[in-house]
Amino acid sequence: MGEFRQNFATKEWVIIAPERAKRPRHVSGQQPASAPVPSYRTECPFCPGNEPETGREVLRYGDTFSWNVRVVQNKFSALDPIRSTQRQQQGLFLKSDNFGDGEVVIESPIHNATIPTLARESMVNVLRAYRERAIEISSTPNISIVMIFRNHGPGAGTSLEHPHSQIIASPIIPPHVRDPFQKAALHYDSFGTCVYCDVLQEELRQKERIIYENEHFVVFCPFASRTPYEIRIYPRRHMANFTWTDNAELAAFADALQTVTRSMNDVLGDPSYNYIIRSSPTGDEDVRYLHWYFVLIPKITTPAGFEIGSGVYINPSSPEVCAAQLREAAGT
Numbered sequence: 001m002g003e004f005r006q007n008f009a010t011k012e013w014v015i016i017a018p019e020r021a022k023r024p025r026h027v028s029g030q031q032p033a034s035a036p037v038p039s040y041r042t043e044c045p046f047c048p049g050n051e052p053e054t055g056r057e058v059l060r061y062g063d064t065f066s067w068n069v070r071v072v073q074n075k076f077s078a079l080d081p082i083r084s085t086q087r088q089q090q091g092l093f094l095k096s097d098n099f100g101d102g103e104v105v106i107e108s109p110i111h112n113a114t115i116p117t118l119a120r121e122s123m124v125n126v127l128r129a130y131r132e133r134a135i136e137i138s139s140t141p142n143i144s145i146v147m148i149f150r151n152h153g154p155g156a157g158t159s160l161e162h163p164h165s166q167i168i169a170s171p172i173i174p175p176h177v178r179d180p181f182q183k184a185a186l187h188y189d190s191f192g193t194c195v196y197c198d199v200l201q202e203e204l205r206q207k208e209r210i211i212y213e214n215e216h217f218v219v220f221c222p223f224a225s226r227t228p229y230e231i232r233i234y235p236r237r238h239m240a241n242f243t244w245t246d247n248a249e250l251a252a253f254a255d256a257l258q259t260v261t262r263s264m265n266d267v268l269g270d271p272s273y274n275y276i277i278r279s280s281p282t283g284d285e286d287v288r289y290l291h292w293y294f295v296l297i298p299k300i301t302t303p304a305g306f307e308i309g310s311g312v313y314i315n316p317s318s319p320e321v322c323a324a325q326l327r328e329a330a331g332t
């Protein structure tokens, strides 16, 4: 039978109900086969030769027309760096201009590259670009949080096939993001420890949800996974902000990320997914109660009325079983 489990860091609850997978419309995991993606598309704005079609370039590794990674302004960003941060009152209600920044990290010149198939050096370059841009954007006045994320596949809300991630910087920290920070601060006030360091130690002690480990990172399915095959990567070293990650750690992060996405594709067949780097707000880069981490959610279930209404996710799979499958595929 199913059970409630609490996410120890955010204090949110999920329902683990593997028997629901036996229902007729269950999660099979395997995605339908689609036509192979070519390595180059003439009409793709991110493919080499079409550089003038992108937004303004803010970072490039490599030469103008022979580059490895480019970071460009997102032409279609919902946020605008030249608008005001001033909050305004409209009667009882509060509003503000859409100040902020949106950038696109074009991860490779190769149109059909994916995270698991990128050369290791290219993967490290992508992570270096994340770090370099996050440091730069964090120094912008009035920016409160920098979010790095990647949408992959039609089920994850991406409009472009070419391998890319996004960086969004906002002057507002929404409650969904702020709430776990406050929970972590309360935990620190109670116990004098970082809740994420505590969770990491407990996952290592219980072992059964660990997928992969290297010198600097631990990859696991969390105890209170909200969705099947939810993947977390935690740095072993306590760091509140991603920008503190040093070069040796970036290389180990690339190893962890490529290993687990390769395993995921072996088990699930290139599913759509979203990944996010969760990191402290700007100005709180060195607090003792926050710990940056990576989360990947394969898009193989859709939240329904119960989840939306109650905020409690029903996970039709067991995190222990998902982790065992991914661990086996990783060969560890």
Ligand SMILES: [Zn+2]
Pocket (backbone or CB within 6 Å): 040, 041, 044, 045, 046, 047, 110, 111, 162
């Ligand atoms: Zn392309």
Ligand SMILES: [Zn+2]
Pocket (backbone or CB within 6 Å): 194, 195, 196, 197, 198, 237, 238, 239, 290, 291
């Ligand atoms: Zn920590």
